[in-house]
Amino acid sequence: MSTVIENLLLRKQKLVEQLQTEQSLEERDKIEHQLEQINTALDFLDRPGPQGGR
Structure with missing residues (x-):
């Protein structure tokens, strides 16, 4: 996923x-x-993922 973020930042x-x-x-x-x-x-990519699943 870091490649996606790098591309967005570029x-x-x-x-x-x-x-x-x-x-x-x-x-x-x-x-x-x-x-x-x-x-x-x-912002969406920076959010923490779900923890423990509900």
Whole structure:
């Protein structure tokens, strides 16, 4: 699973770099949306798994 997290972090870094140079408001919105999705995925992957099973 660490490969998935590494890929997400790499993609996030590239998007942040694009966000710093992008001029179009529409493109900035798209990039920000993708960053939100990546952050959500990272939060989900960072949660501890179920313990003991119910």
